[in-house]
Amino acid sequence: MEPKLEQYQAIIFDMDGTLIDTMPTHVSAWEQTAEEFGFDFDASWLHSLGGMPSPKIVLEINRRFNLELDPMQVSDFKMSRFAEAEEKGDLIEITHKVLLDNMEQKKVAIGTGSQRMNAEPLLESKGVIDHFDAVVTATEVENHKPFPDTFLLAAEQMNIQPKDCVVFEDTLLGLQAAHAAGMDCYLVTEKGFEFRPVLESAYTE
Numbered sequence: 440m441e442p443k444l445e446q447y448q449a450i451i452f453d454m455d456g457t458l459i460d461t462m463p464t465h466v467s468a469w470e471q472t473a474e475e476f477g478f479d480f481d482a483s484w485l486h487s488l489g490g491m492p493s494p495k496i497v498l499e500i501n502r503r504f505n506l507e508l509d510p511m512q513v514s515d516f517k518m519s520r521f522a523e524a525e526e527k528g529d530l531i532e533i534t535h536k537v538l539l540d541n542m543e544q545k546k547v548a549i550g551t552g553s554q555r556m557n558a559e560p561l562l563e564s565k566g567v568i569d570h571f572d573a574v575v576t577a578t579e580v581e582n583h584k585p586f587p588d589t590f591l592l593a594a595e596q597m598n599i600q601p602k603d604c605v606v607f608e609d610t611l612l613g614l615q616a617a618h619a620a621g622m623d624c625y626l627v628t629e630k631g632f633e634f635r636p637v638l639e640s641a642y643t644e
Contacts, residue, residue: 450605453609458534527561530567548594550592550593618637
């Protein structure tokens with residue numbers, strides 16, 4: 440479906456898996472990390488945690504597999520494997536088009552679960568960082584997705600009310616964060632965009 444964005448003053452884009460197709464590289468880095476630290480590798484489960492910072496994913500791994508891995512040691516290893524990848528993914532065409540079509544008429548922001556040290560170089564390498572009025576990363580917030588803090592801070596930095604923002608996301612964690620922020624959401628799926636308005640906030644997945 441073609442997104443209908445006339446009613447919004449600002450658009451907030453998730454980065455990984457929404458604007459840039461980095462998730463295969465992230466999952467590959469997790470596969471190498473699982474081999475290094477000896478935990479079970481579950482690609483679909485790790486993909487579902489997209490938007491969550493790596494140290495918090497390690498806490499989820501510990502909880503799921505009853506382990507006591509050091510979150511910073513494991514996440515540092517994972518992030519180094521990701522950083523070493525020569526190609527981290529291309530811009531996702533349909534979402535990039537939304538950005539290009541709207542960045543002159545509306546405020547636009549990034550709201551990502553990646554750390555700033557990783558997000559900024561990636562956005563720069565794709566030639567899009569200068570398009571954004573705000574870039575909010577995991578570095579700036581304490582409560583990450585599915586909490587609303589990332590998107591609320593992006594709205595604040597753009598000086599736009601949350602209700603006047605719409606979010607583009609690719610995970611249920613991101614959808615939950617958008618709804619918690621009082622924002623409508625378009626999910627980026629293999630079939631295109633799926634509109635999930637905030638009025639659905641009582642939904643059950």
